[in-house]
Amino acid sequence: MAERLSIGIDIGGTRVKAGVVDLDGHVLERVSRDTPTTSPAAVLDAIGDIVAKLRQNHHVTTLGIGAAGFVDATQSTVLFSPHLAWRHEPLRDAVQRRTRLSVLVDNDANAAAWAEWRFGAAQNEEAMICLTLGTGIGGSLVIDGRPHRGRFGIAGEFGHMIVVPGGRACECGNHGCLEQYASGNALIRDARAAVERGEDYGKRLLERVDGDLEQVNGLVVCGLAREGDEDAIRSLDEVGSWLGIGIANLAAAFDPGLFVVGGGVSDADGLLLEPAREAFRRTLTGRGFRPEALIVRAHLGNDAGMIGAADMARTMRRRSRRNRRRRPRTEGGALGRLSGRRA
Numbered sequence: 001m002a003e004r005l006s007i008g009i010d011i012g013g014t015r016v017k018a019g020v021v022d023l024d025g026h027v028l029e030r031v032s033r034d035t036p037t038t039s040p041a042a043v044l045d046a047i048g049d050i051v052a053k054l055r056q057n058h059h060v061t062t063l064g065i066g067a068a069g070f071v072d073a074t075q076s077t078v079l080f081s082p083h084l085a086w087r088h089e090p091l092r093d094a095v096q097r098r099t100r101l102s103v104l105v106d107n108d109a110n111a112a113a114w115a116e117w118r119f120g121a122a123q124n125e126e127a128m129i130c131l132t133l134g135t136g137i138g139g140s141l142v143i144d145g146r147p148h149r150g151r152f153g154i155a156g157e158f159g160h161m162i163v164v165p166g167g168r169a170c171e172c173g174n175h176g177c178l179e180q181y182a183s184g185n186a187l188i189r190d191a192r193a194a195v196e197r198g199e200d201y202g203k204r205l206l207e208r209v210d211g212d213l214e215q216v217n218g219l220v221v222c223g224l225a226r227e228g229d230e231d232a233i234r235s236l237d238e239v240g241s242w243l244g245i246g247i248a249n250l251a252a253a254f255d256p257g258l259f260v261v262g263g264g265v266s267d268a269d270g271l272l273l274e275p276a277r278e279a280f281r282r283t284l285t286g287r288g289f290r291p292e293a294l295i296v297r298a299h300l301g302n303d304a305g306m307i308g309a310a311d312m313a314r315t316m317r318r319r320s321r322r323n324r325r326r327r328p329r330t331e332g333g334a335l336g337r338l339s340g341r342r343a
């Protein structure tokens with residue numbers, strides 16, 4: 001009864017989205033605002049305000065935060081966020097002190113994958129990989145009902161697998177990373193190049209955005225493609241093919257039953273996923289002699305991060321309470337064991 005409702009907050013580079021989420025993954029009330037990018041204190045203030053507002057009408061005990069960034073394996077500290085001022089930010093404890101709620105912090109991709117596994121496209125799947133195509137590629141692997149975080153919490157950075165040695169420069173400092181070929185950014189790069197070369201495709205794109213090149217994004221390309229624009233379809237086809245190759249690599253390594261593809265670019269649906277499926281089948285190791293994973297579109301859209309963060313916080317609290325009841329109190333708990341392992 002007491003743990004029925006949970007708040008989820010999805011902190012992205014531009015927007016903070018929050019909501020009260022029930023046991024079935026439904027959002028009962030939502031709030032959103034621009035992300036304060038000035039300082040960690042400003043983000044903390046925003047979180048405090050949002051939580052206070054949502055608690056006016058709902059009784060909640062847990063709060064999950066999905067953040068765009070690297071979160072450590074204890075789900076308490078944001079190690080680094082490319083868009084925000086967080087560097088080794090002890091976010092969980094700060095929010096817990098402020099709100100008196102039980103708080104969990106995770107990477108936004110893990111939160112989105114969790115939501116798809118619990119309530120969306122991947123229910124009851126014992127091994128699934130979720131790929132969120134936006135500016136880059138967010139990735140997460142859920143195995144046996146747990147997100148696989150890796151030893152340091154950084155697992156799932158599939159967008160930075162190198163697929164073209166010496167290829168396009170990536171913001172991470174390497175060259176040829178998958179996300180330079182199979183993300184929204186790849187579509188934008190292609191579109192802007194067409195504009196700069198003065199191609200007809202470029203002109204059609206510009207018409208869509210009243211001549212403002214900055215507004216040309218993946219959604220504009222998807223819109224044109226859905227109307228049958230051959231160049232936009234070709235561009236999506238190329239991005240989809242690279243995605244399929246990336247997915248074949250992931251299948252070779254992890255052998256999941258299902259790949260869930262989300263993010264703005266997944267709006268293109270079959271125009272992106274069909275070429276991905278074809279490239280996947282062409283590239284998959286052992287093809288013809290093994291069962292093949294399905295590649296499907298995510299179900300929960302933009303709400304996945306918020307819903308997943310809320311539900312994860314609730315579920316992990318329940319699990320840790322259960323474990324505490326079962327385990328005799330010795331040897332300093334999980335943190336003690338973690339630090340002991342490295343000593």
Ligand SMILES: [Zn+2]
Pocket residue numbers: 159160170171172173174177
């Ligand atoms: Zn990279």
